[in-house]
Amino acid sequence: MGEEKGGGAAPSVSGAMLGTRGSGEREREMLIQGGADDLEDPAKAFYAVLQSWVSKKFMSGCVVLFPVAITFYITWWFIQFVDGFFRPIYERLGINIFGLGFITSLFFIFLMGVFVSSWMGASVLWVGEWFIKKMPLVRHIYSASKQISAAISPDQNTRAFKEVAIIRHPRIGEYAFGFITSSLVLQSDTGDEELCSVYVPTNHLYIGDIFLVNSKDIIRPNLSVREGIEIVVSGGMTMPQVISPLERTLAPADRTRINRG
Structure with a gap:
């Protein structure tokens, strides 16, 4: 009977020791996990600051480069567009130099300005405008575009905006x-x-x-x-x-x- 009692008491003691050991291990695991969280918080904060800094600098670069890129793109497109007017003529002559048609177009525009400034050029322009104003749809487009061009005209007499x-x-x-x-x-x-x-x-x-x-x-x-x-x-x-x-x-x-x- 005594052995049975002793035998019955032993499991209870070992169970208590296991329970104590289990609670200690759980506390130790919680401490380790808390320390890991404390170590991860500075890393997360540093990563957030770094991400914000990189994002701001990237957006600053976009703000600076966007107008530059748009300017170069429009300029390049305009040069190719104007160059295309006289490029076929030079290609038939066997001359293939990029930008030569653009320079020719600028020179042609300059000669047109000199011609229109003369009496004969003004007369030809007046006759051409008379024909354009007789067209139903074209006359409205021409009138609006002429008003815009007259607004920035260097001639004080023909400038729309004084x-x-x-x-x-x-x-x-x-x-x-x-x-x-x-x-x-x-x-x-x-x-x-x-x-x-x-x-x-x-x-x-x-x-x-x-x-x-x-x-x-x-x-x-x-x-x-x-x-x-x-x-x-x-x-x-x-x-x-x-x-x-x-x-x-x-x-x-x-x-x-x-x-x-």
Whole structure:
């Protein structure tokens, strides 16, 4: 009986020792796992910082290279496009030099400008425009493209946009960016009022509204017409940070036109 009791007590002691050993091993495993997590946290933090740094630098590179790539691509496409006009002629002559057609095209455009500046060239151009304006669909395309080209024309007499203008529109405290196209005199019972026709683009350069504004209420900034067109085309991204008004009077031709009216 005593042996049976002793035999029965032995398993209980060994079970208690196994239970104690199991709990200790579990605590040791938890400590080891916690230490591993502590070691992994700095690695994860370093990896996150490195990933953020690489992403920012990569995006900075894309921002810098994107306009450069677009510029070179469009320039290369334009050279190939213009070069294709005279390339077949040189290929028939056995001359295969890349860019020769492009140089020939530029020289041809220069000669065309010299020819149009003469009396004979202006007459030929007038006859050609007369035929084009008789065509139903072509005349609208030609008229729109001619207005755009006249806006950036170096000739002061044919330039559509005379000056860059800033007017108060549509509410007080808000301003609109536009171009002065002409000047006129509004005759009324209270007297004559000198007005300027201001073209304000709304969507594209060739789509906009025309406002008749008193010449005294127009702010003339120190910007050229070419700079104003760049501001409109870029959506205002090329707008300088500081703009100062430039006090200018009307051109003598405009004054003469007003006095004659």
